[in-house]
Amino acid sequence: MSAEKEHSEHGGAVATSSERLVDLYKKMVEIRAFEEACQKGFRQGKIGGYLHVYIGQEAVATGFIDSFKEGDKVITAYRDHAHALLLGTDPKEVMAELYGKGTGMVKGKGGSMHLFDVERGLMGGYGIVGGHIPLGVGFAYAMRYQGTDHITQLYLGDGAISNGAFHEAANLAGLWGKDGMCPCLFIIENNQYGMGTSVERTTAMTDLAAKFDAYGIENEKVDGMDIEAVLESAGRLTEQVRETGKPYAIEVLTYRTAPHGAADFFEKYREKEEIEEWRKRDPIGLLEQKLLDNDAADEEKIDEIRSEAKELIAEAVKFADESEEPEIDELYTDVYAGADEYTGEE
Amino acid sequence: MAETKTYREALREGMVHEMDQDESVVLMGEDIGVYGGTHLITDGLIDEYGPKRVIDTPISEGGFTGAAIGMAMLGMKPVVEMMTWNFSFLASDQIIQNAAKVRYFSGGQVEVPLVIRGPNGGGVQLSAQHTHSLENLYGHFPGLKVVSPVTPNDVKGMMITAIRDPNPVIFLEAGALYGTKGEVEEGDNAVEFGKARVAREGSDVTLIAYGRQVNLCLRAANTLEEEDGVQAEVIDLRSIRPFDEDTLVRSVEKTHRAVTVQEQWRWFGVASEVAAIIQEKAFDSLDAPVQRVSGAEVPAPYARNLELEAFPSEKQVTNAARRALYIEEK
Ligand SMILES: Cc1ncc(C[n+]2csc(CCOP(=O)(O)OP(=O)(O)O)c2C)c(N)n1
Numbered sequence: 001m002s003a004e005k006e007h008s009e010h011g012g013a014v015a016t017s018s019e020r021l022v023d024l025y026k027k028m029v030e031i032r033a034f035e036e037a038c039q040k041g042f043r044q045g046k047i048g049g050y051l052h053v054y055i056g057q058e059a060v061a062t063g064f065i066d067s068f069k070e071g072d073k074v075i076t077a078y079r080d081h082a083h084a085l086l087l088g089t090d091p092k093e094v095m096a097e098l099y100g101k102g103t104g105m106v107k108g109k110g111g112s113m114h115l116f117d118v119e120r121g122l123m124g125g126y127g128i129v130g131g132h133i134p135l136g137v138g139f140a141y142a143m144r145y146q147g148t149d150h151i152t153q154l155y156l157g158d159g160a161i162s163n164g165a166f167h168e169a170a171n172l173a174g175l176w177g178k179d180g181m182c183p184c185l186f187i188i189e190n191n192q193y194g195m196g197t198s199v200e201r202t203t204a205m206t207d208l209a210a211k212f213d214a215y216g217i218e219n220e221k222v223d224g225m226d227i228e229a230v231l232e233s234a235g236r237l238t239e240q241v242r243e244t245g246k247p248y249a250i251e252v253l254t255y256r257t258a259p260h261g262a263a264d265f266f267e268k269y270r271e272k273e274e275i276e277e278w279r280k281r282d283p284i285g286l287l288e289q290k291l292l293d294n295d296a297a298d299e300e301k302i303d304e305i306r307s308e309a310k311e312l313i314a315e316a317v318k319f320a321d322e323s324e325e326p327e328i329d330e331l332y333t334d335v336y337a338g339a340d341e342y343t344g345e346e
Numbered sequence: 347m348a349e350t351k352t353y354r355e356a357l358r359e360g361m362v363h364e365m366d367q368d369e370s371v372v373l374m375g376e377d378i379g380v381y382g383g384t385h386l387i388t389d390g391l392i393d394e395y396g397p398k399r400v401i402d403t404p405i406s407e408g409g410f411t412g413a414a415i416g417m418a419m420l421g422m423k424p425v426v427e428m429m430t431w432n433f434s435f436l437a438s439d440q441i442i443q444n445a446a447k448v449r450y451f452s453g454g455q456v457e458v459p460l461v462i463r464g465p466n467g468g469g470v471q472l473s474a475q476h477t478h479s480l481e482n483l484y485g486h487f488p489g490l491k492v493v494s495p496v497t498p499n500d501v502k503g504m505m506i507t508a509i510r511d512p513n514p515v516i517f518l519e520a521g522a523l524y525g526t527k528g529e530v531e532e533g534d535n536a537v538e539f540g541k542a543r544v545a546r547e548g549s550d551v552t553l554i555a556y557g558r559q560v561n562l563c564l565r566a567a568n569t570l571e572e573e574d575g576v577q578a579e580v581i582d583l584r585s586i587r588p589f590d591e592d593t594l595v596r597s598v599e600k601t602h603r604a605v606t607v608q609e610q611w612r613w614f615g616v617a618s619e620v621a622a623i624i625q626e627k628a629f630d631s632l633d634a635p636v637q638r639v640s641g642a643e644v645p646a647p648y649a650r651n652l653e654l655e656a657f658p659s660e661k662q663v664t665n666a667a668r669r670a671l672y673i674e675e676k
Pocket residue numbers: 079127128129130156157158159160161191193194195256260376405407429433436
């Protein structure tokens with residue numbers, strides 16, 4: 001899942017090539033198909049626990065991870081399937097994790113909220129809102145300390161901004177950034193709600209990007225439904241952070257068209273019309289229209305991409321379904337490092 | 347008069363009962379109002395009581411719990427919902443450093459009539475960060491009261507008592523049982539703290555638990571009767587702090603054997619405390635070492651088979667009882 005990037009002679013992004021856009025479209029369609037398969041798996045009782053899907057937000061991670069360079073780190077909360085897929089984890093392993101199988105990416109130990117693929121740069125999905133933010137800042141310091149030019153892509157929700165851990169970590173990042181020791185790109189996925197609470201109902205100062213002013217961190221906003229706009233920000237900002245070692249914050253305006261989690265049945269907190277309005281700006285729909293308008297793809301190509309994605313995900317589901325549960329002995333592995341014989345008896 | 351109600355309805359009824367009697371009672375928490383409450387405990391209450399009494403908060407556990415402590419110090423009676431107790435770690439500094447102690451270190455000048463409530467415990471594949479039973483953690487700190495009701499009647503009656511109590515109460519609900527039904531007394535059915543309940547009478551072995559594990563013990567007791575002809579007594583502690591030593595000791599004096607069951611990890615858990623109390627207060631009555639049944643010593647796994655292995659099972663309880671009775675395990 002990797003796309004060639006183009007840069008103008010001056011280093012800025014130029015109009016994205018058709019081929020690249022088609023490739024990004026394909027990724028987004030795959031993510032959507034994956035998430036829909038998850039919803040189905042949950043309804044069938046094959047996926048347990050909590051399930052948070054990324055439907056409506058695909059352009060965000062797709063756009064930013066397009067600028068990911070080997071060695072960089074990605075960290076996010078529990079809405080993490082897309083990040084894993086985009087970093088190149090086999091959809092089979094991701095789905096197997098959700099199905100609680102031993103072939104899953106964390107051996108069935110974490111489930112949907114805790115996807116890790118450290119080799120590919122995915123430093124995890126975390127379940128406590130805001131809890132992962134300081135870790136991402138720590139990664140950034142460590143990567144500079146270790147003499148690399150890698151950066152952290154730190155994803156967080158609008159709801160997480162009200163959490164104390166965010167404010168403490170942002171303050172640290174601003175401080176360490178003064179010495180070029182905090183190459184951390186804060187990517188605020190403002191999908192308008194934290195569960196059932198809208199941004200207006202959670203903070204009196206709703207300009208989330210501007211919150212970073214308080215910590216001396218430069219910031220801006222981007223339309224998260226327009227993949228080209230996201231790509232432009234991503235390319236420019238990841239390089240800036242890499243070069244300067246200073247943190248930067250980008251508020252990405254997007255929308256979760258799916259319910260918050262699989263158990264959010266009633267959605268009393270928003271009107272159907274609002275969802276419909278946003279659906280008109282669905283990132284996949286917008287890009288599809290653009291591809292068609294610019295003759296970058298025809299209906300036939302679109303259909304082909306869609307059915308290939310379906311097939312890919314169907315294979316992942318089949319693999320997950322047919323895989324074995326973890327060995328019972330796995331219960332006691334991975335509790336302590338350097339203690340393979342741990343049995344729980346002290 | 348009693349009516350059959352769900353645990354959820356009974357819990358809500360307890361809160362509403364006190365809200366109607368006492369204007370100083372307010373509810374606070376994430377998504378308890380407009381959203382209706384993640385577990386629908388408070389559904390509709392914002393329409394009835396308005397947003398000044400049913401306060402939706404941002405995802406700021408430390409901030410809003412601390413603010414609730416401040417309100418309580420000035421005479422309000424906040425009932426704070428932790429969406430789940432797993433998120434209380436973010437508020438634990440406020441709970442432990444302020445709520446539990448401010449009365450003491452102010453030389454008794456203030457009170458903290460505060461209730462913090464929410465679902466506790468695991469069992470539905472929520473994995474490591476979302477699966478905790480925190481009664482031993484909060485039970486450790488003098489100044490806090492900790493209760494864990496399992497029946498609909500108790501959840502209502504203990505909520506009424508919790509709200510009236512002038513101290514901070516950690517109210518641990520059996521989250522997995524919100525939908526279960528039972529007889530609930532009408533009106534004021536306040537249940538005194540520090541009184542255990544004999545959930546099943548028996549003469550051969552005492553099974554001691556609280557919260558959801560009480561039901562596990564009741565099932566185990568039935569199996570022991572059917573398969574082994576053993577009459578197990580089941581004690582529901584209900585309240586971890588204050589603790590009812592008398593009921594416990596009386597039972598062990600009768601049965602001479604005890605099994606103590608908890609969902610949390612064995613090390614430094616409530617079951618250990620129970621075992622210690624039994625050997626201190628009923629040593630001469632014991633015919634066998636006190637058996638402990640607890641969760642596996644690992645962070646909670648996601649996969650269903652691992653999770654089942656990690657939690658106390660009926661089989662573990664029956665076999666622990668058999669060990670205490672010196673009969674063959676099955
Ligand atoms: C500390 C904490 N409090 C509450 C929760 C329950 N919870 C899970 S997701 C969520 C909403 C978070 O919203 P946001 O950060 O905007 O992320 P989104 O779900 O929109 O991606 C809440 C309240 C939690 N996981 N952690």
